[in-house]
Amino acid sequence: MTRSSAVSAAEVIAIRPGEPLVGAVRVDGSKNAALPLLAAAAAMGRLTHLGNVPQCQDVRTMLGLLQQCGYSIARSVTNPEEVVIQPVSGARTPPELPDAARIRASYYLVPALLAACGQARLPWPGGCPVGERGMDLHFRVYEAFGDRVLLDSDGYQVRRAVTRTRAKEITLPFRSRGATVAAVLRAVIDHCWLTLLQPNLSPEVIEILAFLREAGWEARGDGDTIILAPPFDSEDGSLTWEVPGDKVEAVTLACAVAVSRGCASIKGVRAMDVLPVVEAFAWLGIPAHAGAETVTVQAIDTQLTGQPLRAIASLSPGGLDADFEPSLMALALGMPGVHLFADAINPGRHGNLIPQLARLGAVIEQLSATQCRFSGPQRLVGARVTANDIRSGSTLIVAGLTAEGVTTVTGMTQLRRGYANLPNKLRQLGADITEDAA
Template sequence: MPSTISVADAIAIRSGEPLIGSVRVDGSKNAALPLIAAATAVGRLTHLSNMPQCQDVRTMLDPLRLCGYSVARSVINPEEVVILPVCGAAPPADLAGAAAIRASYYLVPALLASNGRARLPWPGGCPVGERGMDLHFRVYEAFGDRVVLDGSGYHVVRAGERLPEVEIVLPFRSRGATVAAILRAVIERCCLTVTQPNVSPEVAEILAFLRAAGWQAFATEERLRLTPLHAGESAALAWEVPGDKVEAVTLACAVAVTRGSAQIKGVRAADVLPAMEMLAWLGIPAHASADTVTVHGQDTQLTGQPLRAVASLAPGGLDADFEPSLMALALGLRGVHLFADAINPGRHGNLIPQLARLGAAIEQLSATHCRITGPQRLTGAAVTANDIRSGSALLLAALAADGLTTVSGLAQLRRGHADLPGKLRRLGADITGEPA
């Protein structure tokens, strides 16, 4: 994060009336980034619609242009991106800009496809603890690629001999390694089997995209299988990025915090089910059907049941990015609630001290586990967003705090959301100051 925060990088939030109305989420950043990479891997003209206009997507598209791909946003609809490989273009030696995002490793297959080698800086993104690349490198080595590491980044050289089939056993359900294996198999046009894959909605979306591109692709909790079918297919592809499930859950929690009533549109019900089940467990009327989440916070009848929000990579588990918003919600709820996120071990360290500035008393059981006893009364103060999801949680806490809360560090928030404060404002939140 920059050492100084400009006035344009801060907003003021005053708690007040319940949030009421209807709002539509943007496309999902977490789904868009691997879909962009999948579009490059299939090597065909691809139209991706409902593309979020957040900073991380822009950061992903810029290096692709340098890597030899034609990338353009539609003049008529800026949420549509067109991607086409350009033959004969060699990437520059320095792709330093890719270091700004964690998902920069999705560029590896694109570079291997167009140039036979990929040299990238170590990935950046949210400062939420060590998330190593070792498993990714094991994936590339399974394809016969050579991986060389140095202080500034890593270098992957494509294997000279094509393997007709690759089998990979993952020691845990890593989404990044699962996607890396899928994309590497696509550029190789080989069969792939992954044992103990990640089967999150984002991975399922890539497999659905590849089926449209002429691949046989399916995944169960135990095994993922990928087989090329139509080697000569060249027709253009069109695909819509799914709605942002994290933004939908954040907005649902915001409505619940204020005891409001709202519809959050544009998100698939299955993608938010674990969070909706937790709200129902707490006694907050919330449900998802078709493409809409509905929250009737004014009818809340709190159960006093303890909430256990434990981030998990297991099928049907709680997405780690849901946990911060649930934590902000739990501060105002009766009961003793447990939170854990071992997937992003530094996230609690970013969020809990900022919530403490608002008066929150959170018992840290370890670096990744904490306990909240509620309800607690929060008071407005100046806080800083230190990562995307912590920033979202601070907006929610500000809606519950007495008085005025100033949230700075919005550059972090805008990396994942084009305008989350604006959506809250459209539901009636008293937010002043417009991020630049």
């Protein structure tokens, strides 16, 4: 096999409609939770055993970047989902990290670099082309701690303040997940008290707070405030923690089961993390239940309500995660009603996804760059489409399960950035998905 054909085989999959999806499958650890947890473990400066770490490409990239920063990273030989992070010993020169431009979450590296090197030099975030990843709020957080921020066309530099901050109160103008994690981890490396007003309290941030409590910190958050207080005594023992199950993969699989009118259990995900989607299923008339670690979808012989779905991505506590919105769109295309979708958090995502769905025959009215509506049910027909970002790729696979004929999805490199092997999980449930060379 030539190099070009090997790349092609890995880049293209074919989906054919078939029988309803049935059975049980377990999700991987969450990429969105693993990335900040890895950064938190590094910033903590203690030996950390982190379990259930997914093997998707973005996490692999983050582990490689932490190694370049001087952290010792090892995966267990017997369990590749277990990662051991060893703290940096001694002062280090800040490394050049061009690979950080490959992922959007590279900004989580800043506190780890400040702890290890006293300064961070990073290229502008890359990853999914779903709109600019604004860094201004991150910089305001670091400047509030007295750090110096320098910008140029290639990236940015943050230099740690000489004087350690003892206590800090910061108010965020909006509920940014990245800026919330930046503020929390910046407080960790200074071992200081923090009051953070109007934080993001997504499950990923709540997980960081729980990890800090395991490390001896007081860390609590409600709808309006996060409060941190360091341990009274210096802690130096090792830490053990588990990355939670991937809620986005669980929702994607649930939508796939629902569009196929199947019945399946999706294991390894917490009920509270997927509650907005379970409620959306109930609104549409699709029976679904979220237990302690399992989501069950029973879409066989359902009586649909015909009620229109409003899927509006939100940063508010309990709101719809923006990464849930695309898969719900694929589901709603087959549901009766006039449905409204909006994602102002990732303003480029609709531009990536809607033209590809149109190739399958979907008729979607774009009200703006971030809002659209459409009537269902619609008839989709297989075609060649492209995954332009992680979640668009998984959505096209879900849509292909209902399209007549063969749907060919290219650009699978994007999908593998966020999922270790989503097609294989769908095959476990009976989906007709194969790798193609063209």
